Amino acid sequence: MYPFSKSISNLRSSEIRDLLKLATRPDIISFAGGMPNNNIFPVDDVNEIYNNLNPELKKIAFQYGPTAGFPKLLDNLKNFLREKGLPVDKNKLMITTGSTQAINVLTKEFVDPGDYIITEKPCFIGALSSFRSYEAKIESIPVLNDGINLELLEKKLDSLPVTPKLIYLTPNFHNPAGITYSKQKRKDLLKLLGGRGIIMIEDDAYANLYFDEEMREMSRPMKCEEPDNVTICYTGSFSKILGPGLRLGWLLVSNKIFEKSELIKQAMDACSPNFTQIIASEFLEKGKLEPYLEFLRKDYFERKELTQKALEKYMPDYVKWNEPRGGFYYWCEMPVGYDATDVMSISIQKGAVFVSGKTFDPAGVKNNNFRLSYSNMSKEQIDEGIKIIAEAIKEYTRKKR
Numbered sequence: 001m002y003p004f005s006k007s008i009s010n011l012r013s014s015e016i017r018d019l020l021k022l023a024t025r026p027d028i029i030s031f032a033g034g035m036p037n038n039n040i041f042p043v044d045d046v047n048e049i050y051n052n053l054n055p056e057l058k059k060i061a062f063q064y065g066p067t068a069g070f071p072k073l074l075d076n077l078k079n080f081l082r083e084k085g086l087p088v089d090k091n092k093l094m095i096t097t098g099s100t101q102a103i104n105v106l107t108k109e110f111v112d113p114g115d116y117i118i119t120e121k122p123c124f125i126g127a128l129s130s131f132r133s134y135e136a137k138i139e140s141i142p143v144l145n146d147g148i149n150l151e152l153l154e155k156k157l158d159s160l161p162v163t164p165k166l167i168y169l170t171p172n173f174h175n176p177a178g179i180t181y182s183k184q185k186r187k188d189l190l191k192l193l194g195g196r197g198i199i200m201i202e203d204d205a206y207a208n209l210y211f212d213e214e215m216r217e218m219s220r221p222m223k224c225e226e227p228d229n230v231t232i233c234y235t236g237s238f239s240k241i242l243g244p245g246l247r248l249g250w251l252l253v254s255n256k257i258f259e260k261s262e263l264i265k266q267a268m269d270a271c272s273p274n275f276t277q278i279i280a281s282e283f284l285e286k287g288k289l290e291p292y293l294e295f296l297r298k299d300y301f302e303r304k305e306l307t308q309k310a311l312e313k314y315m316p317d318y319v320k321w322n323e324p325r326g327g328f329y330y331w332c333e334m335p336v337g338y339d340a341t342d343v344m345s346i347s348i349q350k351g352a353v354f355v356s357g358k359t360f361d362p363a364g365v366k367n368n369n370f371r372l373s374y375s376n377m378s379k380e381q382i383d384e385g386i387k388i389i390a391e392a393i394k395e396y397t398r399k400k401r
């Protein structure tokens with residue numbers, strides 16, 4: 001046995017990672033990974049950007065860069081975020097290696113082993129892994145259709161022996177729950193957290209992927225309010241709006257938090273890739289992001305519509321779901337006592353895969369839910385894939401009786 005550290009003994013391979021391996025089998029229709037379809041990346045635009053880069057910039061692309069980010073990207077991203085109402089001038093912006101790194105940096109900054117972190121239930125697995133790797137005690141609060149259950153959150157906050165260090169939330173187009181916090185919920189949440197000294201991580205990885213005007217309005221980040229009595233660390237990403245392969249995310253935080261974040265990032269990787277930062281910067285500067293986002297919103301809406309139609313056509317009436325209004329995910333619920341992992345093995349044999357609910361349960365138990373991501377397969381496969389999953393559920397039901 002190797003003398004592994006205590007902190008990594010908390011980490012286990014997630015079903016989702018193991019499944020992603022399966023998802024590459026060409027005959028499987030995968031609703032598992034939350035990633036874009038390869039055919040929608042703006043390859044031609046990026047080709048044009050690279051070919052027309054000034055030769056000096058091409059050389060700089062191969063170099064190390066400043067820890068906080070390539071300065072031109074920071075400027076261009078600030079303009080983009082400022083337009084969304086984010087307080088970029090009162091805070092500091094840092095480019096991170098994916099928003100996964102932003103979450104890691106913040107956890108390292110605030111959390112000692114044994115400290116409490118509040119999460120939603122269900123919760124993005126990448127954040128859970130980060131929290132576990134810093135040996136945090138995770139307390140999770142269920143999400144409802146309009147956001148976290150505030151009554152339970154208040155009870156939890158009042159009953160914990162010490163103030164949690166962090167609360168980690170994904171208010172927009174939640175992964176995996178598919179929901180978006182209502183305006184009222186955001187207001188009440190800020191009121192509840194006000195003055196308690198808990199730092200909020202507002203993860204906005206799916207920002208801009210709303211399907212209608214109402215959702216554009218509703219998905220305005222809480223960070224835009226910049227309340228005096230709640231510290232909000234805002235994280236975002238290019239992964240879902242340009243490409244996860246760029247490995248670029250960001251962190252918008254107060255000056256004091258930024259100073260420490262920069263030191264932590266320096267120790268982690270010195271800087272994020274200059275190469276992709278230059279591409280992203282030019283993409284923004286040439287005004288290519290907004291039209292691309294418009295295309296993405298239409299594409300994901302179409303995918304959602306196809307999924308919705310197929311779910312209505314094939315699913316037995318004991319399977320429930322909430323129709324997303326942005327983002328990538330359906331969160332489906334089977335009756336209590338159903339095991340989504342068992343359903344999944346039947347489904348895989350038949351040719352479709354998804355992710356079972358316990359992957360996103362901080363306690364790793366609750367498993368009558370599953371997540372369907374409609375972002376990755378070809379649109380033509382959606383109907384057939386949902387049909388297969390519905391058949392797997394029905395077969396499981398017959399065997400269970």
Ligand SMILES: Cc1ncc(COP(=O)(O)O)c(C=O)c1O
Nearest residue numbers: 098099100124175205237239249
């Ligand atoms: C809610 C949420 N946050 C953060 C991320 C991390 O994205 P990245 O590290 O690629 O920026 C993801 C990716 O799926 C996500 O779903």
